[in-house]
Amino acid sequence: MKRIAVVNDLSGLGRCSLTAALPVLSVLGTECCPLPTAILSNQTGYDSFFCVDFTDHLDAYLAEWKKRHVRFDGILTGYLASTQQAKRIAAFLDAFQTSDTLFVCDPVMADDGQVYDTYDAALCREVVQLARRANVITPNLSELCLLCGADYDALARLCAQGDGMAETVALAKTLLSDVLHTVVVTGVRHADTISCVLVTREGETVVTGKRFGGSFSGTGDLFSAVITGELVRGIDAETAVRKAVRFLEASIEESYRAGTDRNDGVNFQNHLEMLL
Numbered sequence: 001m002k003r004i005a006v007v008n009d010l011s012g013l014g015r016c017s018l019t020a021a022l023p024v025l026s027v028l029g030t031e032c033c034p035l036p037t038a039i040l041s042n043q044t045g046y047d048s049f050f051c052v053d054f055t056d057h058l059d060a061y062l063a064e065w066k067k068r069h070v071r072f073d074g075i076l077t078g079y080l081a082s083t084q085q086a087k088r089i090a091a092f093l094d095a096f097q098t099s100d101t102l103f104v105c106d107p108v109m110a111d112d113g114q115v116y117d118t119y120d121a122a123l124c125r126e127v128v129q130l131a132r133r134a135n136v137i138t139p140n141l142s143e144l145c146l147l148c149g150a151d152y153d154a155l156a157r158l159c160a161q162g163d164g165m166a167e168t169v170a171l172a173k174t175l176l177s178d179v180l181h182t183v184v185v186t187g188v189r190h191a192d193t194i195s196c197v198l199v200t201r202e203g204e205t206v207v208t209g210k211r212f213g214g215s216f217s218g219t220g221d222l223f224s225a226v227i228t229g230e231l232v233r234g235i236d237a238e239t240a241v242r243k244a245v246r247f248l249e250a251s252i253e254e255s256y257r258a259g260t261d262r263n264d265g266v267n268f269q270n271h272l273e274m275l276l
């Protein structure tokens, strides 16, 4: 069975990070091995939260994995709690990323053009460094602009008018390298639809879904988990992106109709069978 290490936090409420990755990767028939970065009562979008940063325990945790000579077919990273933690994750990659490992980095930093409150400039620089080591990245439009040093407001305005695809593709292409072969730009919002832009060395594809309401917690984590599981299983990137978009579309539609609070994440559980 393919084994995937998922570097992310465990949030008790919010259906995001590890509580999103675990069910998705399991349904896709892969083993999800958490490397927890922090334990939170709930994700940080709620009014308040309790958080224990796990950074100081990572070395001891990883020493046990090293003892067991465990190997990973995939590594997926997401939300990071601190600059110090980002450096430990880089050391984890030094030890566990081999030429056979697919490293998928979700460069979590921002949404709607706003850098998250818990991310400062130093942490964003670490995320950019991490993304440079990845084979696949799944930025949203805000994160793509941060990775490229581009103007988010101008690009988001174009996209809202139903335009901006050529510009988004051009930006994503500048990131491709010997190491990075796939860029999936998520959540590109138009008036009534939302698109995903897949850019590889072979070309680009835009996959568009229906748009329901605003943004929900955890959708980026569900998306990156589907992409990682499928690519590690040897599925091609376009099929993986189409599957992820349909799964998110169904989950978001159900949550929108149920009036789910955006902080509680989406009702993805009833749609996991779409991934089987």
Ligand code: PXL
Binding pocket: 009, 011, 016, 017, 040, 042, 043, 044, 045, 079, 108, 217, 218, 219, 220, 221
């Ligand atoms: O889904 C992204 C995410 C993951 N983990 C934590 C978060 C967020 C977004 O706010 O707060 C703890």
